Amino acid sequence: MLAIVVPYYKLTFFEETLKSLAIQTDKRFKVYIGDDASPENPNDLLEKYNGKFEFDYHRFKDNLGGISLVQQWERCVSLSIDEEWLMILGDDDYLDSNVVASFYNNFNDFNSKSNLVRYTSKLIYENLNTVSDLYKHPIWETATDSFYRKFSKESRSSLSEHIFSKQSYLKYGFHNYPLAWNSDDRAWIDFSDKRPIYTINESIVYVRVSSFSITGKRDNLLKKNASEIEFYKFLISRKFKYYRDYQRIEIIKKYGKEIRRYRSLLIYEWLFISYYCVRYFDFDYLKKGFSMTINKLKS
Structure with missing residues (x-):
């Protein structure tokens, strides 16, 4: 029912991502890893986690993320099969051990009422070796209100801490903004499809900010x-x-x-x-x- 899609390119923090998947208390998920023709081969690391959770690994022949991150996300999503819910998890981000369990524990509360689920999050500032405060959200909130809280710097939002219905994704897709800036913001407004966002506040997704991120130039x-x-x-x-x-x-x-x-x-x-x-x-x-x-x- 739940697919966790990982667009892979950098090995540096990838093991922490895999470890967080391996320690999930609820194993009702499948991971799809799409290698964007990375120069850093993850095969030895993947072998270490073989059997600890279900995953498929596919290496693409050409690098697409350097041209369009959105198109790389989309071809990674296309690796999934019949799962009805999708998460796109960054290859340097990681999950609390109960993220998947809390998805299923809350499923009856949001199913048929929402197309979009989000988690509380913390930012990991790699260069400063610090962790941000917890970003919590209202349990129910419109996507436009959610964006305005981010716009007014009262909150934050990014790709990894969201789960969305495949039906909504197939209806709208990701808008291909340059370097995918605002593509996730646009997606949450589109994917919600006039339904509110449902928040799971008892689990945390950790989003890494490091020198490997797209910045500065x-x-x-x-x-x-x-x-x-x-x-x-x-x-x-x-x-x-x-x-x-x-x-x-x-x-x-x-x-x-x-x-x-x-x-x-x-x-x-x-x-x-x-x-x-x-x-x-x-x-x-x-x-x-x-x-x-x-x-x-x-x-």
């Missing part, structure tokens, strides 16, 4: 910026009815800020912002944006 920052522009435009044009006026304005401001981080607004972008500012009555922001535009045209 200017070309990556530019791709992140392009991703955020596209994602916030999606929120404004498709999901604004689910937000309060003050939230809508903050999202509009974020959209404009991301554009202006590297370039001036184009005319159609200014018109887009202007329309929603007028619609939601933030004339001060509209006036400020108009003045900035005029000054840009004069310079």
Whole structure:
């Protein structure tokens, strides 16, 4: 019923991931490992865990994650067979021993009521050798409210601590943003399909932040910026009815800020912002944006 999909590339922390799967108190899951043509062969390590939990390992001939992380996720998911629920677990993240057990213990509470289950999480800051506080969530919460808590830095969210229905995944898929930034945020809004997210607060997923993560390079920052522009435009044009006026304005401001981080607004972008500012009555922001535009045209 539950497939845990691991897109594999780096060996450094992979054993901790495998160990956390081996110690699950409930073995009703199958792991699918998709090797993205990694230069670091995991076969010896996988042999060590052979028989400790059920898994299939497949090595892809070409590296796809360097081109599109989303497409690598998708081809790894395609390795799964008839499981109805999916988790994509990073190859450097790991689980509490009762994550799978708590999924089944809570199953009757969320089945047919939600397409998306999330766990509490902690961040492992590898370079600082520290662990974050626990990130808990409301038991039931809309996906749009969940994102706004992340947006306002009251919470966090990433790929590994979610389980989603295969039916929702097949309906929507992952949106292929550059470097997959915001692809998970978009997925939770899409996959929820107007149903609330269900949270399991008694189990923890540990998400690692290390120098091996995608960070820092200017070309990556530019791709992140392009991703955020596209994602916030999606929120404004498709999901604004689910937000309060003050939230809508903050999202509009974020959209404009991301554009202006590297370039001036184009005319159609200014018109887009202007329309929603007028619609939601933030004339001060509209006036400020108009003045900035005029000054840009004069310079």
